[in-house]
Amino acid sequence: MKKISIAFLVSLCVFGFGMKESLASSPTYNVKSGDNLYRISLLYNTSVSNLKTWNNLRSDLIFPNQKLIVGSQEKSSKQVKSEFTMKSTAYTAYCNGCIGITKTGIDLRKNPNQKVIAVDPKVIPLGTKGFVEGYGYAVAGDIGSAIKGNTIDVFFPTRREALEWGRKEVKVQVLD
Structure with missing residues (x-):
């Protein structure tokens, strides 16, 4: 029985370290x-349950500046086609001159929780799915007159959220 228990513990440790x-x-x-x-x-x-599992959290309590694992490497490594470092800004569906409908036809006013980025289609084709650091999984569904080269504009449902995002450099993964 002890041999089985030791073998079980060793396999758990090996699995745990690999994970x-x-x-x-x-x-x-x-x-x-x-x-x-x-x-x-x-x-x-993802789910709250996944976040808690990946980060060994026993409660929902989190703190500012805490780093959380937000995705499984196994899932994302199979899907990543290319990765860019890009300049990023944010926009809403209610800016001056905006009608709330993206270049690909997504109505952002009717779908405020949709994750959309505006891209230069010469760099990232419209319709491409991607992962934006700090924003999450999104679809390249829009363009903008100021979006040229390695620049993206991320959609937020409110002006406050867009202003909080500000301007920053982010990693963008293009997925298969």
Whole structure:
């Protein structure tokens, strides 16, 4: 019986270390003041349960500046076609001159929780699915007059959220 128990413990340790290694290179998110697991799960198209499992959390309590694993490396590594570092800004469906309908026909006013990025179609073709660091999984569904080269514009349902995003450099993974 002891031999079986020791073998079981050894296999658990090996599995556990392998799991930590693969998750260590998974996408991460730096918790901001006001965040909660539910909001983060929506950003990364996952469940609160997955976030708790990946981060060994026993409760829903998280803290500002805490780094959370927000995706499985196994899933994303199979899908990543290419990766870019891009300049990023944010927009809403209610800006001056906006009608709320993207170049690909997504009505952002009727679908405010849709994750959409505006891209230069010469760099990322319209309709492409991707992962934007700090934003989550999104579709390249729009263009913009200022979106040229390695620049994206991420959609948010409110002006406040768009302003909070501001301007930043992000990694963008193009998925198969």
